[in-house]
Amino acid sequence: MKKNIAIIMGGYSSEVAISLKSGSVVYKHLDKTKFNSYCVHILKEGWFLVENEEHFPINKHDFSVEYKNEKLTFDCVFNAIHGAPGENGVILAYFDLLGIKHTSAPFYQMALTFNKRDTLSILRKYDIPTATSIYLNKGESIDVDFITNKVGLPCFVKPNNAGSSFGISKAHTKDDIIPAIEKAYKEDNEILIESFLDGKEVSVGVIEYNNVVKVLPITEIVSENDFFDYEAKYEGKSQEITPARLTEDEETKVREVAKKAYEVLNMSGFSRSEYIFVDGVPHFLEMNTVPGLTEESILPQQANEAGISLADLFENAIMSSLNSEA
Template sequence: MKKNIAIIMGGYSSEVAISLKSGNVVFKHLNTNKYNAFCIHILKEGWFYVDNDIKIPVNKHDFSIEKDGKKITFDCVFNAIHGAPGENGTILAYFDLLGIQHTSASFYQMALTFNKRDTLSILRKYNIPTAKSVYLNRGNTITVDDIVNTVGLPCFIKPNNAGSSFGISKAHTKEDILSGIEKAYKEDDEILIESFLDGTEVSVGVIQYKNKTKVLPITEIVSENDFFDYEAKYEGKSQEITPARLTPEEETKVNAIAKKVYTVLNMSGFSRSEYILVKGEPHFLEMNTVPGLTEESILPQQAKEAGISLTELFDNAIESALK
């Protein structure tokens, strides 16, 4: 008997349009011989099952819908929400309360990895190299000289809880720091200021595949812009080279540290993390636990290089969740 799969997409953050695109790609590639797939839009204005012109509200009491006079419940939720409430774990705690399986890690691991500061604080305890950083809450006194003395120039200013490079800026001067802080606060009440790491940027997918932790082929990021910003990520202003042009020694180091980070953070499901190789040593930047899932996105590119189709990738995620 086919399983009913709810593909949740949309969300409450600036990443809503990207998430809807990812969710529709998952819908397109799910194995229709095994699954009945339903596109569920989770939006600030409401939760709806959407099928062309059909738009049916979701019953939030048990996460069900009524279609053609029949009540439909779901065996598993495929999480394609970038940002809140999918990637930060909020909606996953709700599914746990209802006893509905989902394709992501536990809500706590998702909340932890969505918080850049907390993730870095844990990984530093395990001797994972990272950039130097300063952490600010909205309302804190800003002393630019202290920031520069800690992280130097240039530096990066990031919202602590956000993705897809929304709100991120690179500061080359003290004046840039103040404008960057203002920009970041538009996305989040907490921000992170990090030192610039000069080296090769790579993106590494690590997933649970056939009951084993699998590191996917590494992607090298070469941005046409000053850094890997939104335009570089989504509007073609970068080269994404898979497999990355690394030496065998560098590749071994990246694979080892990527697997260690995934294990230390007690992850499951999808992840894609960013690293900068400084003099051959990988430095961790951040982890995405609901990475882009379109045909052009980095993790699907890596899966393809590893001989895994999108149908196989998505099927594996659902089967792992159901087990």
């Protein structure tokens, strides 16, 4: 009997449009002969199963829906929500309470990795190199001289809990610091200010595939803009070269550190992390646990290079979840 799969998409953050696109691609490629798949929009204005532009309200008490005169329940949830409440773990805790399996890591791991500061603090304990950073809460006094003395110029100012490069600025001068902080605070009440790492940037996908932690072929990021911002990620203002142009030593090092980070953080499911090489050493930037899943997105590019189709990638995530003990 085919399992019922809810593909949740949308969310409550600035990434809603990107998430809707990712979720639609999952729906398109998921094998309909094996699964009954449904698009479920999780939006601030409501939760709905959406089919042919018709909206069926989700009952939040048990995540069911009245559909075609029957009560429809779900065996598994495919999480395609970038940002809140999918990537930060909030909605996953809800599914855990209901006993509904999902394709992401446990909610604590999702919340942890969504918080850039906390992720960096753990990985540093395991000798994984990172940029020098400062952490600020909204309302705290801002000492521009202290910031620039600590992290140098240029530096990056970014929301602590956000994705898709929303709210990120590269500050080249002291005068850029305050406007950059104000921009970041529009996305989050917590911000991170990091030193600029000058070197080759790569993106590394690490997933559980056939119950084994697998490091996918690496992608080199060459941005046409000042850094890998929203335009570079989603509007073609970058080259994404898979496999990356790395030496054998560089590739070995970044594959080892990416696998180590995944395991240290007790991850499962999808992940895509960014690294910058400084003097031949990969420095960790951040981890995305609900990466873009469109045909053009980096992780699907990497899976394709590894000989994994989107249908297989998505089916593997669902079967791993259905076969898990939790």
